[in-house]
Amino acid sequence: MRKPIVIGNWKMNMSKQEGLNFLASLKDFDNSKLDAGLAVQSLVVDSLSSHKNNILLGAQNVCYEETGAFTGENSVLLLKELNVDFCVIGHSERRQFFNETDELVNKKAQLLLNHNILPVICVGETLEQYENNLTAEVVKNQVSIACANLDIKNTVIAYEPVWAIGTGKTATSEIANNVCKLIREHLATMYSIEDANAVRIQYGGSVNENNIAEILACSDIDGALVGGASLKEDSYKQLIGY
Numbered sequence: 001m002r003k004p005i006v007i008g009n010w011k012m013n014m015s016k017q018e019g020l021n022f023l024a025s026l027k028d029f030d031n032s033k034l035d036a037g038l039a040v041q042s043l044v045v046d047s048l049s050s051h052k053n054n055i056l057l058g059a060q061n062v063c064y065e066e067t068g069a070f071t072g073e074n075s076v077l078l079l080k081e082l083n084v085d086f087c088v089i090g091h092s093e094r095r096q097f098f099n100e101t102d103e104l105v106n107k108k109a110q111l112l113l114n115h116n117i118l119p120v121i122c123v124g125e126t127l128e129q130y131e132n133n134l135t136a137e138v139v140k141n142q143v144s145i146a147c148a149n150l151d152i153k154n155t156v157i158a159y160e161p162v163w164a165i166g167t168g169k170t171a172t173s174e175i176a177n178n179v180c181k182l183i184r185e186h187l188a189t190m191y192s193i194e195d196a197n198a199v200r201i202q203y204g205g206s207v208n209e210n211n212i213a214e215i216l217a218c219s220d221i222d223g224a225l226v227g228g229a230s231l232k233e234d235s236y237k238q239l240i241g242y
């Protein structure tokens with residue numbers, strides 16, 4: 001049985017005090033049935049880290065090198081020192097605005113695994129690719145490169161169709177499940193069926209408190225990566241069943 005994992009991606013939102021208040025309201029969260037996480041801005045990781053209790057704390061970026069002359073980047077060593085549990089990599093916004101490639105995502109995933117930080121590897125097709133029936137090809141190609149030669153069982157993959165992010169358009173649960181299944185089948189060819197069955201695959205893109213139950217009920221979807229709806233305490237609590 002794969003334990004579901006629901007992650008809120010705060011992107012470039014929330015002040016330090018808002019983050020502290022948010023975590024305070026979640027202090028009694030019981031993670032026995034579901035893992036819940038929040039991916040926050042790097043600048044507040046240190047302040048929030050000692051208040052996370054059972055909420056997994058995540059970063060939204062990490063440098064592909066451990067340390068050195070990389071101005072403006074986040075070191076995996078510091079993420080570890082600050083007790084970061086996971087890091088989102090390959091998000092479509094980072095691919096689109098910061099040129100994050102599958103090769104880079106793969107390096108970052110490797111580095112995170114070396115330091116026992118869970119990589120949440122995002123993949124997904126653009127609207128144009130979706131409309132041209134290229135979803136399977138694009139996603140398989142992303143997985144082939146971004147997920148190559150990893151301790152794959154200890155990663156989370158997030159399937160996020162770019163056309164569903166922040167648009168209010170959710171992929172139907174059938175489409176989402178089919179793509180997550182395809183990712184799992186592809187991982188089985190890269191690794192083993194056993195390993196592929198152990199990987200948690202999330203769906204992301206306009207998930208909210210009203211549609212999450214249907215999404216989590218799908219056979220190959222093991223959680224959700226949620227942007228907008230994770231910014232409100234009430235919605236987030238409903239998303240994680242608190």
Ligand code: PGA
Pocket residue numbers: 009160164165166167168204205206207225226227228229
């Ligand atoms: P959204 O964002 O839930 O606001 O669509 C999802 C994401 O970008 O991870």
